Amino acid sequence: MVEFQVIVNGIIEGCIFAIIALSLTLIWGIMKIVNFAQGEYLMLSMYLAYFLWNFFGFDPLFSLLVTIPVFFGFGYLTYKVLIRRIITASPFSQILTTFGLMILLRYIAFSVFGPNFRRILNPIVEGRISVSGIYLDTAKLCTAIACIIGFVALTWFMTKTKTGKALQTTAQDREVALSFGIDVEKMYALAWGVSIALIAMAGTFISTFRYIDPCLGDAFLLLAFASVILGGLGSVAGALLGGIIIGLVANMFGFFVSPAFKIVMVYIIFILTLLLKPEGLIRE
Amino acid sequence: MFHKIQSYLDFLPKNWIKYLPFGCFLIFSLIFPLFVKSSFHRNVMIFIFFYTIMAEGWNILGGYAGQFSVGHVVFFGIGGYTSSLLLVNWGVTPWVGIFLGGTVAAGVSALIGLPCFRLREYFFALATIGLAEITRISFNHWKAIGGTRGITLPMKFSFYNFLWQGRLPYYYIFLAFALASVIVVFIIDRSKMGLYLKAIDQDQDAAESFGINIFKYKMIAFAISTFITGIAGSLYAQYIQYIDPPSMFPFMISIEIIIVTLIGGKGTVFGPLLGAIIFIPLSEYPRTYFGGLAKGYDYIITGLLVVLLAIKRPEGLVGFRRG
Numbered sequence: 001m002v003e004f005q006v007i008v009n010g011i012i013e014g015c016i017f018a019i020i021a022l023s024l025t026l027i028w029g030i031m032k033i034v035n036f037a038q039g040e041y042l043m044l045s046m047y048l049a050y051f052l053w054n055f056f057g058f059d060p061l062f063s064l065l066v067t068i069p070v071f072f073g074f075g076y077l078t079y080k081v082l083i084r085r086i087i088t089a090s091p092f093s094q095i096l097t098t099f100g101l102m103i104l105l106r107y108i109a110f111s112v113f114g115p116n117f118r119r120i121l122n123p124i125v126e127g128r129i130s131v132s133g134i135y136l137d138t139a140k141l142c143t144a145i146a147c148i149i150g151f152v153a154l155t156w157f158m159t160k161t162k163t164g165k166a167l168q169t170t171a172q173d174r175e176v177a178l179s180f181g182i183d184v185e186k187m188y189a190l191a192w193g194v195s196i197a198l199i200a201m202a203g204t205f206i207s208t209f210r211y212i213d214p215c216l217g218d219a220f221l222l223l224a225f226a227s228v229i230l231g232g233l234g235s236v237a238g239a240l241l242g243g244i245i246i247g248l249v250a251n252m253f254g255f256f257v258s259p260a261f262k263i264v265m266v267y268i269i270f271i272l273t274l275l276l277k278p279e280g281l282i283r284e
Numbered sequence: 285m286f287h288k289i290q291s292y293l294d295f296l297p298k299n300w301i302k303y304l305p306f307g308c309f310l311i312f313s314l315i316f317p318l319f320v321k322s323s324f325h326r327n328v329m330i331f332i333f334f335y336t337i338m339a340e341g342w343n344i345l346g347g348y349a350g351q352f353s354v355g356h357v358v359f360f361g362i363g364g365y366t367s368s369l370l371l372v373n374w375g376v377t378p379w380v381g382i383f384l385g386g387t388v389a390a391g392v393s394a395l396i397g398l399p400c401f402r403l404r405e406y407f408f409a410l411a412t413i414g415l416a417e418i419t420r421i422s423f424n425h426w427k428a429i430g431g432t433r434g435i436t437l438p439m440k441f442s443f444y445n446f447l448w449q450g451r452l453p454y455y456y457i458f459l460a461f462a463l464a465s466v467i468v469v470f471i472i473d474r475s476k477m478g479l480y481l482k483a484i485d486q487d488q489d490a491a492e493s494f495g496i497n498i499f500k501y502k503m504i505a506f507a508i509s510t511f512i513t514g515i516a517g518s519l520y521a522q523y524i525q526y527i528d529p530p531s532m533f534p535f536m537i538s539i540e541i542i543i544v545t546l547i548g549g550k551g552t553v554f555g556p557l558l559g560a561i562i563f564i565p566l567s568e569y570p571r572t573y574f575g576g577l578a579k580g581y582d583y584i585i586t587g588l589l590v591v592l593l594a595i596k597r598p599e600g601l602v603g604f605r606r607g
Contacts, residue, residue, distance in 0.1 A: 034406050085595045091405040095352060096546065096594035099539060104587030110580035218535075222417060225410060260425045267414040274411050275399050 005134050006255045007248065012136070014247020015144035019202045020224035021231065021239035022151060023195040029234035030171040030191040031087060036098040038224070039217025040105035041196050045071050045203030046212045047113060053120045060123050060208050067200045075196025079189040087188065102217070109214040116213070123208040139209035146205050150198055151240055157194075158236070167191060171234075223250070223263075226270035232280025241281060306466075306554055309561070313459055317452055324572070326451045330523070332564045333458035334516060338537070339544040339556030340465040341512030346542065347550030348478060349505045350485030352405065354538050355412030358396075358419045359389035359510040361532035363517030365423070368435050368527055371445070378446035382518040389514025390507040397506045401499060404488070412538075420533040434528025437521070446522045454523055461519060462557070465512050470553045472508070481505055482551060536583075543590050549600025558601060563589075 020038065027035050045067050052058040052066060078101075086097050125139045158164040170177040170187040177184050210216070223246055231242025246266055254262035273280065316329060338360070345351050366388045367381030376384075400411050424432055441447050448454070472478045480501045483491040492498050521527045544563045548555030566589070567582040574581045593600070 034410070082591065082595070089594075089598065092350070092352060092550075093594040093598040095406065095409055096542070096590055096598070099542075100587050100590030100594060102587075103539070103583055104591060107580035107583035107587060111584065222413070225413075229410065261421065264418050264421050267418045271400075271411050271414045271418075274403055274407055274414075278403070278407060 001133050002255075006251050008134055008136065010248035010251035011244055012140050012144040012247070013251060014227075014244035015147040015240075016140075016202065016206065016243075017220070017223045017227045017246055018240045018243025019147035019150050019198060020220055021227035021243045022154065022236065023198040023202075024224055024228050025231075025234055025236065025239045026154075026191055026195045026198070028228075030167060031083075031188055033083065033087075033094050034098065035195075036095070036221070037101040037105055038195075038199060039219075039221030040102050040109070041071065041074070041199045042203045042206070042220055043109060043212070043214060043217045044074075044105065045200035046207040046210075046216070047109065047118075048200075049204045049207040050118050050120055050212050053123075060120060060204050061125065064201060064204050067204045068197050071200030072193040072197040076189050076193035078196070079192035083192065084185070084188070106214055106217065113214060117211045118213070119211045120207055125208050137209065139205075143202070143205035143208070147202060150201055151236070154194070154198070155236060163190070223266060226266050226273075228280075229270055229278075230273045230280060232282040235280065235282045238280050238282035306557070309557075310463070317455055323451050326455055328564060328568050330451065330455055330458050331568060332560045333455075333462035334520060334523075335541065335544050335560040335564055336462040336557045337458070337465045337516040337519070338513060338541040339548075339559060340462075340469050341509050341516060342541045343469060343509075343545050343550060343552075343556050344472060344481075344512070345502075345505050345509035347545055347552070347555070348472065348481035348485060349502055350481075350551075351401070351502060351506070352409045352542075353412045353509075354409050354542070355414075355416040356510070356513050356541060357416050357533050357535060357538040358412075359393060359513040360517035360520070360537060361419065361423065361529075362389045362392055363514030364521035364527050364532045365429060365435075365517075366514070367518035368437055368521045369429060371437060372435055377444050378518065378522050379444075382515055382522075385518035386511040386514035389517070390511040393506045393510035394503065397503050401502045401506075416533070416535060416538060420529055420535075423529045423533060430528070432528060434526060434531070437525045437527075439525070447525070458519065458523075461515065466553065466557060468508070468512065469556075473553050477501060477504065485551065540586070543586060543593075546593055546598075546600055547589070552600070555600050562601075 020042065024035060024038055027033055048067050048070065049058075049060045049063045052063045053060065058066070082097065082101065086094050089097075123139065125142045127138045128135050129138055129141070130136075156164075158168060166177070166180075166182045167187050167190065169180060169182060170184055174184055177187070224243070227242035227246045228239055229242070230245060231238025231240070246269070249269060250262045250266050253265040257265075313329065313333075317326060320326060338356070342353065342356050346353055363382075363385035366385035367378050370376035370381040370384060371378055396415060400408060400415075403411055423429070429435070437447070438445060439447070441449055472481070480491070480496050483494070483496060484498055484501060488498060517532065521532065524531065540563075544559035545556045546559065547562055548557065548559030563586075566585055570585060571582040
């Protein structure tokens with residue numbers, strides 16, 4: 001029975017890594033930039049959810065109505081102010097820019113909010129439910145479900161809407177997109193907006209069960225990198241598959257072998273994927 | 285008489301005027317302790333030298349060869365642990381331990397470079413991040429070398445133990461090593477190898493088609509680079525006297541040495557030194573003066589600096605803009 005519990009926990013955690021992986025893969029797929037600051041957006045969205053709860057008594061579920069649009073705007077703005085300038089620069093400057101953004105956002109949060117841990121108390125989705133002997137943390141379950149909904153919604157958006165198709169064209173060939181009269185600049189900004197909005201949705205849900213501090217980005221970002229590389233950079237289905245595998249591996253290795261080295265195991269898989277199968281499990 | 289002086293001048297590089305600022309800084313550093321007795325300001329200078337060593341080390345791989353390693357903290361930590369363990373367990377003097385630390389770091393770099401140099405750009409950077417995390421967590425749980433409790437070095441003041449009261453001896457030791465690292469990079473810059481490394485940075489495929497053994501030169505650059513980083517780690521461990529995984533594997537130091545190199549100019553001899561002269565006071569003084577009021581100010585400045593430099597002058601202050 002306990003094995004099932006571990007597997008279920010792994011899948012639920014995997015879904016959370018997967019949505020962050022998805023937001024990374026979206027930016028990579030469209031403009032070939034790895035955003036190292038993605039974890040900081042997650043952290044900031046959790047702070048926003050926390051303060052909405054603290055000052056106005058909003059439950060995180062209702063805060064979604066605020067956090068998603070605000071962070072869509074934040075992402076859009078990040079592109080317009082910063083990323084636009086490095087779109088054709090060398091990978092060296094691109095890596096540095098997003099690293100610099102990471103440091104900047106993290107330590108602004110650090111000096112404004114302080115290093116204290118904060119936590120939202122008594123959210124609606126608190127508690128646990130039992131399904132034939134397996135316990136599910138309601139908050140984590142809801143987060144996982146929200147992540148799956150996020151995947152479905154993004155897939156629908158990318159394949160069924162006109163804007164989504166324009167985004168795909170831009171991802172495949174910038175020149176062709178331009179010749180079709182697609183506003184490439186707008187598409188790039190939109191991709192950033194959607195990516196950061198996804199992160200904000202995940203962050204708002206995560207804030208229902210995890211404490212919040214300025215450095216929490218690392219804990220999610222590095223695992224999301226592992227997921228995205230394993231699944232295949234640029235692939236939507238790959239992000240989901242990679243995330244779930246990473247969640248399963250971390251939980252099962254942690255339970256059956258050694259809890260101390262579960263993250264090490266994830267990184268070993270990560271590096272082996274880079275070396276042996278750099279295109280990932282699902283090729284875009 | 286005049287002829288004799290001229291023959292001395294012949295020994296200098298042709299455009300010696302270019303090296304004048306460096307010479308002035310060297311003289312300034314040599315006489316600095318005569319005028320400044322405050323151990324805080326001396327400490328800032330020591331950190332400038334320390335970051336110069338680290339950044340010059342990174343510069344060989346990251347700047348000249350263009351391999352964006354974000355995991356140099358691994359070699360820093362390995363260097364520090366090697367010399368400390370040798371001193372604590374076998375009583376090996378740090379004067380030897382420092383170089384052994386560099387050697388072990390270079391050995392590990394060979395193991396890492398062998399598989400990882402197949403990766404390029406983003407993927408090499410990501411792999412080095414993964415390696416840094418693996419090393420940090422492993423050292424945390426490695427009971428035989430102290431685990432999270434760390435290692436305290438023996439408090440016996442002697443030349444043999446590399447331990448003195450006051451900062452003056454450390455000051456000149458760090459200065460000497462910083463000078464040595466600048467000289468190493470200078471020699472590489474002037475050698476054929478420097479040219480090959482720059483070619484690899486510019487266009488790896490083109491360099492390969494010209495018959496340069498890319499893998500060999502990357503490995504050599506990695507070994508020299510990590511040897512210097514390992515030495516810096518050993519020196520740091522001897523300086524702070526107590527090591528544990530958080531102090532020897534701080535992820536931020538990997539980023540900071542890149543920033544320092546970048547400010548001055550990657551792939552240049554004096555860039556990292558200039559970067560350290562600018563960056564260290566910018567991060568040390570705000571930390572000290574605003575320390576209690578607003579924590580993290582120094583990193584906000586760092587972040588802003590990085591973003592601005594990456595956008596405005598990716599080649600650094602003394603680097604050349606590529607056509």
